[in-house]
Amino acid sequence: MTTASLAMADTWRYAHEEYEGDVQDVFAYDFKEYIEDNSDHTVQVYRFGELGESDDIMEQTQNGILQFVNQSPGFTGSLIPEAQIFFIPYLLPTDFDTVVQFFRDSEAINDDFPELYAEQGLELLKMYPEGEMVVTVDEPVTSPADFDGKKIRTMTNPLLSETYEAFGATPTPLPWGEVYGALQTNMIQGQENPIFWIESGGLYEVSPNLIFTKHGWFTTAMMANQDFYDDLSDEDKQLVQDASNYAFNQIIEHIDGLAEQSLQNIQADSDEVNVVRLSDAQIAAFKERAPQVEEAFIEMTGAGGRDLLEQFQQDLEEAQM
Numbered sequence: 037m038t039t040a041s042l043a044m045a046d047t048w049r050y051a052h053e054e055y056e057g058d059v060q061d062v063f064a065y066d067f068k069e070y071i072e073d074n075s076d077h078t079v080q081v082y083r084f085g086e087l088g089e090s091d092d093i094m095e096q097t098q099n100g101i102l103q104f105v106n107q108s109p110g111f112t113g114s115l116i117p118e119a120q121i122f123f124i125p126y127l128l129p130t131d132f133d134t135v136v137q138f139f140r141d142s143e144a145i146n147d148d149f150p151e152l153y154a155e156q157g158l159e160l161l162k163m164y165p166e167g168e169m170v171v172t173v174d175e176p177v178t179s180p181a182d183f184d185g186k187k188i189r190t191m192t193n194p195l196l197s198e199t200y201e202a203f204g205a206t207p208t209p210l211p212w213g214e215v216y217g218a219l220q221t222n223m224i225q226g227q228e229n230p231i232f233w234i235e236s237g238g239l240y241e242v243s244p245n246l247i248f249t250k251h252g253w254f255t256t257a258m259m260a261n262q263d264f265y266d267d268l269s270d271e272d273k274q275l276v277q278d279a280s281n282y283a284f285n286q287i288i289e290h291i292d293g294l295a296e297q298s299l300q301n302i303q304a305d306s307d308e309v310n311v312v313r314l315s316d317a318q319i320a321a322f323k324e325r326a327p328q329v330e331e332a333f334i335e336m337t338g339a340g341g342r343d344l345l346e347q348f349q350q351d352l353e354e355a356q357m
């Protein structure tokens with residue numbers, strides 16, 4: 037290594053919301069691998085809890101203490117209201133190939149969202165799906181009436197509360213760190229998450245009815261502090277973009293079949309787990325409540341949100357063709 041290249045070798049700090057081997061961790065390590073294989077830079081990855089909750093790592097990124105952060109729209113929704121679009125139920129299809137195609141090609145995802153994140157000092161690098169949402173509850177739920185009186189934990193954005201109210205439940209927003217304990221002590225009776233996370237966080241141990249409602253996908257987003265990104269050389273900007281694309285392609289391979297494998301692991305570990313796959317007729321009863329959530333989204337985001345939703349729907353149609 038020459039002195040010149042040594043002087044250019046930086047250590048970039050990158051925090052995400054999950055544990056070792058989870059989807060965001062795999063993405064972060066793929067990103068790190070690409071950067072380190074193709075430059076003199078180093079990426080230091082911080083996992084859940086090392087630097088605080090999701091809101092803490094976002095704040096640290098906006099302040100420039102961290103260079104990269106992976107924060108899910110479930111939490112970013114309070115900062116960027118439009119990011120709540122992912123919580124309009126039954127907007128995204130559950131078919132894997134369509135979802136992947138959508139994330140690859142969508143104008144809303146790849147052009148509109150970067151502008152919204154830029155307004156908050158963030159350079160959005162990738163949005164990607166982690167898995168289909170599954171609701172875990174203390175008792176089997178097959179209709180909105182079954183949710184009556186049940187406190188369901190939501191990530192901390194107001195639109196997701198609207199969704200669970202529309203579904204007949206009592207939404208209870210909580211940061212991740214409080215979810216297991218709240219289920220264990222019956223302060224809440226359920227929550228939603230992709231299966232790999234239900235396995236990884238041991239949620240099935242304290243919330244054993246797994247309800248496949250088909251109402252959405254857990255989506256996440258990886259971004260950089262914008263001042264940091266803007267100050268990079270053109271070469272390093274390209275490196276960061278290429279590393280993001282590399283990690284995205286790797287993660288799509290990683291999540292293909294992951295939910296099925298995680299469900300098998302859960303069932304091998306516990307006899308208590310009860311899988312409830314809602315029929316089309318049962319799903320229809322939840323789906324017919326989606327329009328009120330869509331209206332709430334537009335109320336929260338105005339004309340910009342309406343345009344984004346139209347673009348989103350057009351992109352979805354194109355992905356389904």
Ligand code: 6CS
Pocket residue numbers: 053054090108166191211212228229230233254
């Ligand atoms: O439910 C949550 O809060 C967490 N779920 C996932 C899949 N990733 C991180 C997030 O904090």
